[in-house]
Structure formats: C-alpha cells, structure tokens
Amino acid sequence: MNFTNFGRYILLLKSVFRKPEKLKIYLKEIAKQMDYVGVGSLGLIAIISTFIGAVMTLQIAFQLVSDFIPKTIIGSVNRDSSILELSPTISAIVLAGKIGSAISSEIGSMRVTEQIDALEIMGINAPGYLILPKIISGITMVPMLVIISMFLSISGGYIGGSISGAVTPSEYIQGITTDFNPYTIVVALVKAFVFGFIITSVPAYEGFYVRGGALEVSQASTRAVVISCISILVCDYLVTQLLL
Amino acid sequence: MIEVKDIYKSFSGNDVLKGISGKFEEGVTNLIIGGSGSGKTTLLKCMVGLHQPDSGSVLYDGRDFTPMTYEQRIEVRKEIGMLFQGSALFDSMTVEDNIMFPLNMFTDQTRKEKIERVNFCLERVNLAGKNKLFPAELSGGMKKRVGIARAISMNPKYLFCDEPNSGLDPKTSIVIDELIQELTEEFKTTTIVVTHDMNSVMGIGDYILFLHEGKKFWEGSNKEIAHTEIKELNDFVFASRFMKAAKDKF
Numbered sequence: 239m240n241f242t243n244f245g246r247y248i249l250l251l252k253s254v255f256r257k258p259e260k261l262k263i264y265l266k267e268i269a270k271q272m273d274y275v276g277v278g279s280l281g282l283i284a285i286i287s288t289f290i291g292a293v294m295t296l297q298i299a300f301q302l303v304s305d306f307i308p309k310t311i312i313g314s315v316n317r318d319s320s321i322l323e324l325s326p327t328i329s330a331i332v333l334a335g336k337i338g339s340a341i342s343s344e345i346g347s348m349r350v351t352e353q354i355d356a357l358e359i360m361g362i363n364a365p366g367y368l369i370l371p372k373i374i375s376g377i378t379m380v381p382m383l384v385i386i387s388m389f390l391s392i393s394g395g396y397i398g399g400s401i402s403g404a405v406t407p408s409e410y411i412q413g414i415t416t417d418f419n420p421y422t423i424v425v426a427l428v429k430a431f432v433f434g435f436i437i438t439s440v441p442a443y444e445g446f447y448v449r450g451g452a453l454e455v456s457q458a459s460t461r462a463v464v465i466s467c468i469s470i471l472v473c474d475y476l477v478t479q480l481l482l
Numbered sequence: 483m484i485e486v487k488d489i490y491k492s493f494s495g496n497d498v499l500k501g502i503s504g505k506f507e508e509g510v511t512n513l514i515i516g517g518s519g520s521g522k523t524t525l526l527k528c529m530v531g532l533h534q535p536d537s538g539s540v541l542y543d544g545r546d547f548t549p550m551t552y553e554q555r556i557e558v559r560k561e562i563g564m565l566f567q568g569s570a571l572f573d574s575m576t577v578e579d580n581i582m583f584p585l586n587m588f589t590d591q592t593r594k595e596k597i598e599r600v601n602f603c604l605e606r607v608n609l610a611g612k613n614k615l616f617p618a619e620l621s622g623g624m625k626k627r628v629g630i631a632r633a634i635s636m637n638p639k640y641l642f643c644d645e646p647n648s649g650l651d652p653k654t655s656i657v658i659d660e661l662i663q664e665l666t667e668e669f670k671t672t673t674i675v676v677t678h679d680m681n682s683v684m685g686i687g688d689y690i691l692f693l694h695e696g697k698k699f700w701e702g703s704n705k706e707i708a709h710t711e712i713k714e715l716n717d718f719v720f721a722s723r724f725m726k727a728a729k730d731k732f
Contacts, residue, residue, distance in 0.1 A: 352570035360584045361559035
C-alpha cells in the first residue's frame with residue numbers, strides 16, 4: 239500500500255465507524271457475519287491446527303537427539319510455539335485466504351454492479367453497513383478460532399507423539415503443564431485481535447474501491463490476500479516485539 | 483423541482499461536463515439525452531451526489547445539495563429514488579427484501595405495514611406475487627420493474643432513472659417508459675431519465691435536455707425535437723434508418 243492508499247484506507251475506516259442508521263439491522267448483519275467467519279471456518283482451522291501440532295511434535299522430537307535433554311521439552315516447545323506463533327499466525331494467514339478473498343469479491347462485485355451506489359442513494363452509509371459487521375465479526379471470531387486452534391494444535395501434538403512413539407503421553411502432558419506462562423495466551427489473543435481486524439478491513443478496502451468489471455474484482459481479491467498476509471506478518475513482528 | 487447551475491466536472495484533466503444548466507420540473511418526465519460519452523450519466527451522478535462537481539450547484543427545491551454535509555445529504559437522499567442501468571438489486575435478498583430494505587432502515591413501520599407497502603409497490607409495477615423470488619430468477623425487464631418498485635417504496639419526491647431501457651426489447655422498453663411516466667404523474671415526482679433510446683424520447687420526453695461533448699446543446703419537448711435545425715441534435719435523433727424514414731415520410 240502506498241501512502242495514498244493508506245490515506246484512503248484510514249478515511250474509509252472513519253466512514254465505517256459512523257453511527258449506524260438502525261442498530262437492529264446492523265446486529266442482524268453482525269450475527270450473520272459471525273456465523274460465516276467463525277462457524278464457517280471452524281472445520282478448516284481444526285484440520286490445519288491438529289496436523290500442525292502433530293507435525294511439530296515429530297519435528298521437535300527429530301531435532302532433540304541428545305540424551306541430556308528430557309523428552310518433556312517436546313511438549314513445552316510445542317505448547318509455546320502453538321500458543322505464541324503457530325495458532326494465531328497460521329490461522330490468520332489461512333483465514334486471510336478464505337475470508338479475505340470472499341470479502342473482497344463480495345464487496346467488489348457489489349461495487350461494479352452499482353449495488354453500493356444504490357445503498358448510498360438510499361441514504362445508507364455503505365461502508366458502515368457493508369464493512370462494520372465484517373470487522374466486528376473478525377475481531378471477535380478470530381480470537382475464538384485461535385483459542386480453539388491452540389487447544390487442537392496441542393492435542394494434535396499429543397496424538398502425533400503417541401502414534402509415532404516420539405514421546406510418551408505422560409512425558410508430553412508433563413511437558414505441556416510445566417512452566418506454563420499464562421501471559422503467552424494474552425499475547426496470542428492480542429495478535430488474533432489485530433489479525434482479525436486486518437483480515438476483514440484490508441480486503442473490504444480493496445473491494446470497496448474496485449473500478450471496472452470481473453477481471454478487476456478478481457485482481458482486487460488477489461491483492462487483498464497478498465496485502466493481508468504481509469500486514470499480518472509485519473504486525474506479528476510488531477506485537478511480539480511490543481509485548482514480549 | 484431540481485435545478486442544475488453551471489456544472490463542471492472533469493476526470494484526470496479530461497473535461498466531461500462543461501457548464502451544464504437546466505431546470506427539471508415536478509410531475510413531468512425530464513429526459514437527459516446524448517450520445518455515448520456525452521456526459522449524461524456523469525451529470526446524473528453529480529446530481530445525486532455520487533460524483534462531486536468541480537463547480538456549480540444542484541438545487542433540490544431550492545436546497546443547494548453540493549455544499550451539504552454528509553448528514554444533510556442523507557436527509558435529501560431519503561427523498562430520492564433511483565433506478566440503475568443494471569437495476570442494482572441486492573443479489574442476496576429476495577424481491578420483497580429488496581423493496582423492504584429502505585423501509586427497514588428508515589421507518590418504524592410494523593412488519594405488516596411494510597409487507598403491505600411492498601405488495602402495493604409490486605402491484606404498481608405489475609409484479610404482484612413475485613415477493614419470494616431472487617434477482618437471479620428474474621428477467622431483465624422484471625429486474626427493472628423491481629428496481630422501480632424499490633425506488634418508489636419510500637414515496638420519493640425525486641426519481642432518477644439511468645438508462646432504464648438498456649438491454650430490453652422494444653416492447654418491454656415501452657412498458658418501462660409508460661410505467662415511469664404513470665408514476666411521475668401519479669406521485670408528482672420530479673423524474674429525470676437518462677437515455678439515448680429514441681422511443682423514450684418520442685414517447686415520454688416532456689422536457690428534454692440534449693448534451694453533446696459535455697455541453698448543453700438544446701432543450702425542449704418531444705414535440706419540438708423533430709423540427710430543430712441543430713446539426714448535432716439531428717445527427718443524434720435521426721441516426722437510425724427508421725427515424726430517418728419516419729422524418730422523410732412526415
């Protein structure tokens with residue numbers, strides 16, 4: 239994003255947070271978006287998280303070849319990696335692909351078929367009506383998905399370790415319960431909140447300012463996913479540096 | 483009444499509107515005509531606030547729309563209904579929900595009252611009973627009629643129609659034109675239709691504003707348009723063989 243785009247993005251956000259015309263309609267829309275973002279992504283997040291947890295266990299076990307390192311470390315490393323990095327960041331990048339492209343395409347199609355103009359002519363704040371429910375669903379449902387992802391990733395590690403014999407169940411459980419720092423959860427949730435905002439607002443911006451037709455809508459969708467992923471990684475670094 | 487005064491608009495240094503002025507009275511069908519790229523849709527978008535003119539003013543019954551704040555514009559826009567070129571129906575909503583949408587947003591009517599209003603609007607455009615269909619299930623003409631039904635649902639004082647006949651067969655075009663004219667007379671709306679369809683010009687053009695290369699070239703009624711000596715207007719009006727033959731015959 240260059241500075242012009244960043245400025246337009248900020249101005250769009252200003253319009254998004256205007257007072258809603260009718261709260262009841264916005265709440266209905268928020269519930270619909272929460273269902274789409276949260277419930278609709280649950281299966282994908284569950285599969286990815288479980289396998290990442292299992293693979294992590296196997297890879298950590300592969301690297302810890304020294305007899306001086308207890309195998310309980312596998313559980314500890316898997317837990318901290320899942321909570322601090324893998325669950326929030328991988329989930330966010332996956333969701334940027336799934337939800338981000340859908341948001342950009344939906345709003346972009348509405349733009350090129352004049353549906354956004356129709357909202358404006360009716361006297362409705364189009365950015366507020368179209369984007370606010372998506373942002374609210376993003377900043378609430380992505381942290382929830384990340385919590386589920388953390389749990390499943392650690393559980394996946396347990397299953398992977400047990401099946402492969404890389405670590406015994408008791409060693410793994412001892413590892414994940416030793417020296418647990420609850421602050422890591424806070425860091426992960428802050429990341430999830432920021433990522434949820436990026437995943438919904440950046441694609442919405444890209445879709446809202448589309449000009450042209452189907453080709454431009456698809457290009458905006460691709461651009462939305464790319465910019466969202468880069469923004470997620472940059473914010474991941476910034477939040478980690480600020481909070482740890 | 484809507485009045486535009488000396489409207490200028492350019493895009494990236496390309497002058498699209500060059501000082502357009504005109505008065506559009508209520509209760510009559512006002513047409514803005516011109517060839518492709520003459521600036522008629524841009525003028526319409528400047529009038530409803532989708533584009534901000536570089537200079538000039540748009541007056542809605544004396545209220546200058548151009549310098550208004552967002553909140554002030556909202557109040558005027560509640561009095562505007564618009565039919566878009568592609569109908570612009572919300573794909574995810576049924577016909578009923580499309581028409582009910584502005585009612586949901588801006589009125590405190592009960593559901594029963596809103597349904598009654600939707601049914602009235604649908605009957606008015608001869609689509610009674612089509613409440614539960616989705617836009618994807620409608621023909622082009624039906625979409626336009628639903629677009630009109632949505633535009634009139636809030637009892638607008640000002641009705642804008644952007645190329646209402648584009649993509650329609652001649653018979654359906656006439657139905658849409660007649661519907662627009664009937665609604666204009668019935669509800670005493672100030673109706674502005676942007677078109678380059680000569681059947682519309684001859685059929686419903688009570689007041690016609692002809693644009694050419696971003697300038698106002700002519701204004702008058704459909705009774706006068708066939709008798710002008712302006713070359714640009716004659717080239718536009720009598721471009722088709724049919725119109726030329728009709729002119730020669732009469």
